[in-house]
Amino acid sequence: MTKSFALEAEQLGKAYRVYPRPLRRIGEWLSGGRYKGHHEFWALRGIDLALKPGASLGLCGANGAGKSTLLKVLSGTTAPSAGRYRVNGRVASLLELGAGFHLDFTGRANIVLNGVMMGFSRRELEKKTPEIIEFAELGAYIDEPVRTYSSGMGLRLGFAIAATVDPDVLIIDEVFAVGDMYFQKKCVDRIYQFKKRNKTIVFCSHSLYDVRQFCDQALWLERGEPRAIGDSVYVTNEYASYQRHHITAVEEAVRSQHPPVPESQRGRPADMPSILDARIYRLGTDEECYEVKSGDSLEIRVWWRNPRPALTPIQIGIVFMRGDMTLCGGQATHFQDVRLTGTSGCLVLKAPELGLLAGQFLIPAILFDDAGVHRYQEFMMPQNLHVRSHTREVGLFRLDLAFEQRELAPPAARAPVPAAPGP
Amino acid sequence: MTLEEEPLLAPPMGAWITPRPARGLEVLQRLVGLPKLVSGHRDLVLTTLKRDLSARFQGTLLGWAWPILQPLLLFAIYYFIFTRFLGQRMPALPESQQAGMGVYMFCAMISWGALGESLGRGTSVIVDNGNLIKKLAFPSELLPLNVVLASLVMMLFGVAIFIAVCFTSVWPRPGLALAWIPLIVVLQGLFTYGIVLFLTTLHVFLRDTAQVVGMVTTVWMFLTPVFWVPELLSAGPGGASVEQHMGLIHANPAYHLVSAWRGALMGDVSLTLESGVLTPVSVAAIPGHLGVFALWALGAYVLGYAFFVHSQRRFADEV
Numbered sequence: 001m002t003k004s005f006a007l008e009a010e011q012l013g014k015a016y017r018v019y020p021r022p023l024r025r026i027g028e029w030l031s032g033g034r035y036k037g038h039h040e041f042w043a044l045r046g047i048d049l050a051l052k053p054g055a056s057l058g059l060c061g062a063n064g065a066g067k068s069t070l071l072k073v074l075s076g077t078t079a080p081s082a083g084r085y086r087v088n089g090r091v092a093s094l095l096e097l098g099a100g101f102h103l104d105f106t107g108r109a110n111i112v113l114n115g116v117m118m119g120f121s122r123r124e125l126e127k128k129t130p131e132i133i134e135f136a137e138l139g140a141y142i143d144e145p146v147r148t149y150s151s152g153m154g155l156r157l158g159f160a161i162a163a164t165v166d167p168d169v170l171i172i173d174e175v176f177a178v179g180d181m182y183f184q185k186k187c188v189d190r191i192y193q194f195k196k197r198n199k200t201i202v203f204c205s206h207s208l209y210d211v212r213q214f215c216d217q218a219l220w221l222e223r224g225e226p227r228a229i230g231d232s233v234y235v236t237n238e239y240a241s242y243q244r245h246h247i248t249a250v251e252e253a254v255r256s257q258h259p260p261v262p263e264s265q266r267g268r269p270a271d272m273p274s275i276l277d278a279r280i281y282r283l284g285t286d287e288e289c290y291e292v293k294s295g296d297s298l299e300i301r302v303w304w305r306n307p308r309p310a311l312t313p314i315q316i317g318i319v320f321m322r323g324d325m326t327l328c329g330g331q332a333t334h335f336q337d338v339r340l341t342g343t344s345g346c347l348v349l350k351a352p353e354l355g356l357l358a359g360q361f362l363i364p365a366i367l368f369d370d371a372g373v374h375r376y377q378e379f380m381m382p383q384n385l386h387v388r389s390h391t392r393e394v395g396l397f398r399l400d401l402a403f404e405q406r407e408l409a410p411p412a413a414r415a416p417v418p419a420a421p422g423p
Numbered sequence: 424m425t426l427e428e429e430p431l432l433a434p435p436m437g438a439w440i441t442p443r444p445a446r447g448l449e450v451l452q453r454l455v456g457l458p459k460l461v462s463g464h465r466d467l468v469l470t471t472l473k474r475d476l477s478a479r480f481q482g483t484l485l486g487w488a489w490p491i492l493q494p495l496l497l498f499a500i501y502y503f504i505f506t507r508f509l510g511q512r513m514p515a516l517p518e519s520q521q522a523g524m525g526v527y528m529f530c531a532m533i534s535w536g537a538l539g540e541s542l543g544r545g546t547s548v549i550v551d552n553g554n555l556i557k558k559l560a561f562p563s564e565l566l567p568l569n570v571v572l573a574s575l576v577m578m579l580f581g582v583a584i585f586i587a588v589c590f591t592s593v594w595p596r597p598g599l600a601l602a603w604i605p606l607i608v609v610l611q612g613l614f615t616y617g618i619v620l621f622l623t624t625l626h627v628f629l630r631d632t633a634q635v636v637g638m639v640t641t642v643w644m645f646l647t648p649v650f651w652v653p654e655l656l657s658a659g660p661g662g663a664s665v666e667q668h669m670g671l672i673h674a675n676p677a678y679h680l681v682s683a684w685r686g687a688l689m690g691d692v693s694l695t696l697e698s699g700v701l702t703p704v705s706v707a708a709i710p711g712h713l714g715v716f717a718l719w720a721l722g723a724y725v726l727g728y729a730f731f732v733h734s735q736r737r738f739a740d741e742v
Contacts, residue, residue: 083441104478112470116466
């Protein structure tokens with residue numbers, strides 16, 4: 001392969017034709033294109049992409065912003081209406097888990113059927129069938145008709161097939177939103193491995209955290225047009241701050257950054273890691289407190305349990321989030337190389353002379369997998385932290401700022417600065 | 424990386440994909456490239472064909488006995504009911520060909536059955552598989568191909584049953600004319616595929632198509648000499664002469680198809696009547712019938728596939 005890009009797109013666009021009634025279409029045919037009976041709805045416009053092998057691109061944006069449409073065009077299920085794109089290598093797309101299963105056939109037969117649909121050879125699939133079965137953890141069910149599967153089982157099989165065949169470009173549409181916690185974790189691990197092997201990934205997610213963790217680059221779409229593209233941290237921050245300024249979008253931001261942890265732990269093995277409790281104390285004392293002044297010293301204690309540390313190593317992160325979802329700061333064990341060994345323990349985060357200015361802060365403790373990618377659990381403190389300040393400083397943090405007056409002449413005129421390449 | 428190593432993707436890997444619909448040279452390439460496409464996707468074609476066939480009998484008590492039983496029962500109906508019970512005969516049949524009328528109908532029925540079934544199921548195949556088309560990128564022309572191939576396989580069961588039946592005293596054993604069968608099957612497949620491609624594309628954009636196709640197919644069957652012998656027609660309604668009838672009948676591609684089948688399976692049947700000798704079935708006429716039918720098949724394929732290829736890229740948006 002001498003081609004430098006795995007995936008390229010130039011001014012890619014997609015329009016859907018909308019016919020108010022079927023007769024208009026006939027009119028169009030009969031008039032030989034002179035009469036236009038439809039109007040066009042542009043779901044996507046002006047997308048430029050260039051992804052090298054090994055790159056990963058995350059798509060973010062509100063519902064209906066064109067994320068799924070872009071994935072559909074890139075995976076080849078629908079043709080573009082403007083611009084052009086090309087893919088160097090084999091593509092596997094996971095636009096919907098389990099698309100193309102034949103219900104009357106066994107899981108084993110469906111592996112081959114589904115795989116050859118994606119363009120992989122039967123021989124290749126038969127070789128990989130044991131691996132797929134093992135990943136899907138269907139056991140004896142693999143030889144039962146898919147009709148008898150629960151929706152979760154069908155889903156596991158679908159993901160196992162797409163993840164095990166060996167494409168060069170993997171296109172995934174919001175798959176982490178499904179399945180139980182345990183299987184989600186497996187999916188995340190598999191995609192991580194995939195990335196390590198220098199394969200290209202394009203995926204969309206409502207979880208900005210996922211986009212940030214998985215992707216080097218991100219594309220923010222709004223009403224089908226690119227708002228920002230570039231480094232994933234930069235783009236997701238832009239997107240998050242945009243959302244904050246739009247009251248209607250705020251609710252979505254809350255939901256996407258903090259998907260509700262399911263109340264019932266149904267389907268989750270009892271020996272998965274969990275956070276038992278978390279509270280805030282004055283530093284070095286046992287006095288629990290949630291109303292503090294700027295500059296007070298605090299510590300946050302998190303009690304955790306992990307019955308199988310060898311199998312499911314964990315990391316814990318604690319973040320400070322203002323009421324309007326501004327992420328003010330945070331720390332995690334995987335950032336500081338703290339190892340959480342043993343089957344249970346209490347982790348303490350010390351915050352001497354808290355620099356936060358007045359406000360109300362949410363402080364979730366997040367239980368991660370080893371890589372800090374998958375969230376097992378998000379634990380909210382019993383109360384929000386109220387910080388009062390006695391100075392008139394503005395902003396989020398108290399920075400070390402001080403004034404001084406000097407006798408200096410004004411500087412010489414500056415040469416014009418070239419405009420920074422903006423999004 | 425050469426193209427030969429990667430035969431699986433329809434557009435060559437790494438080629439720019441643009442909004443321009445396929446036309447002209449590109450369509451021609453696709454028309455000629457079908458065998459290559461099919462051989463590149465032979466796993467998909469064979470797997471779905473097997474799936475399609477076994478899905479018919481999955482869960483039935485008799486399972487794979489059905490494809491053998493079905494034509495056997497069909498033959499029994501035409502032989503016992505039409506020939507023996509109702510006494511439907513052609514006049515002046517030779518002694519060994521007493522079952523002539525029943526066999527005459529049966530031979531056309533197995534061929535027409537495949538054609539009719541393909542049209543019926545194939546017209547809606549793209550729309551019915553909308554979920555696949557929208558979610559998976561694969562050459563969608565393989566879906567109608569699958570329908571056509573499945574019906575041809577079922578037809579061949581019927582052919583095999585007929586040949587087996589000829590080892591009893593019901594009908595003389597067929598001879599070398601059987602060698603025509605592979606060519607007939609290929610041409611029938613091409614013809615059917617072309618029509619199905621056209622209809623299934625039309626159905627994506629105009630959902631009335633399937634309704635109309637059902638009715639038209641029935642009418643077409645009765646207009647085709649499946650249950651009647653054109654040579655034995657007397658002057659028709661409005662005083663049209665037999666020659667005029669024959670002119671119309673010859674314009675029907677299905678007539679040439681069933682006639683070729685009958686020649687290959689039944690051998691020669693000649694009736695010595697007062698007005699002269701009639702040969703409703705003859706081996707010698709096979710090349711003539713096939714020649715005409717081959718033109719029809721080629722035309723149907725070119726037209727149907729071109730229409731399909733031109734519209735293919737809009738399927739996912741419409742189903």
